[in-house]
Amino acid sequence: MDWFIGILAIGVFAFFLGKFIKHKSLYPFMPFRYDFRKRRGSFLKAMDLMNAINANIIIETGTSREGLRGTKSNGAATIVFGKWAQENNAFVHSVDISEESCRNAQQEVDNQNLNKVVKIHHSDSLIFLDEFNDKVDLLYLDSYDYSSDVEVQKKSQEHHLLEFKAIEDKLHENSVVLIDDCDLPNGGKGKLVIAYMVKNGWRIVIDAYQVLLVREDFAFDKA
Template identity: 55%
Template structure:
């Protein structure tokens, strides 16, 4: 009897430990295989793609490509692959722009592995210059360029200013139902989105989700 009690307690402890691990595993299944953990970005990815489908969006533009493909979903979110998978299922298209040849090379390897070249296009360019010359209407804009720093205030400032300039450059390509997602916001100094979010809030934009990522839409697009 004592042995059975001990075995039962061990099983219970194992179930509790497994439950805690699973609670920290933020999967995007069935869009992505269950093994990939998207951590702090999972919930905003889900909400963003739900809104995109609801608004019948098709064109996704991303600044700052997923340089590691699916190798670091917990750390960087692998958005290029995530958006590519969604576009492949919904007849959409993804354009990802990055100034780094090495980053694009890594992203391309990920696209090759996932057979996403038919829906994802990579562009080598400064994102601001690219957006200034872009001539299509954008349904989802994902701002994730100019690597942020946790400690260097000068890099923080430059990253924040860069994201504001991206928005200003692309504002002409946005429409009433455009969705904007900004990465790396819940960080020291306000993260990548601090300045651009402040700017957008003075216009017709509102925050839908304020977490590690900030999700925004036009106030006029919200139904009463």
């Protein structure tokens, strides 16, 4: 019986050790309990670059509809960048065409007391980006849900390319671009926009689930 209890204890320990190893928090920036998994490294690098350029204006397409409940599933970027903005005298514009997504995101913004640094815009992202007048320091592309449907994949990829082109002239020499959901079948959301950017003077800093890009002559990540 003792040997059985011992084996059971080892199994339980191994299970929780595996959970701990997989857990990727942004602590101490955010509480340890929030698990960002595949986005942790690219979020951290993006925020490092934002610090380096003293980022002021952040735009996110596709708002965090699950709030902090979605750290592992969709990244909760609205809140992540909102927290960063709060600490660094910056501002986040998050735009989404879904009224429900905007409502849910706004609730989390309220819960986290981020209203002074985050504004949720209920709008077509292409219209919003085309009409935006300020220079953008960080552009985060995460709109138009991806799926296993090939037609949906193509439309999502085309939409992200159109988003980038709509705001392209508001990106300066030190702007940073982060694209979500790239490590998915058929190239993910970033397939077309990444190819376009690389062809037009941008380079990839991180190529993973999220792809992080800066201009070719961007020097802050080489220190």
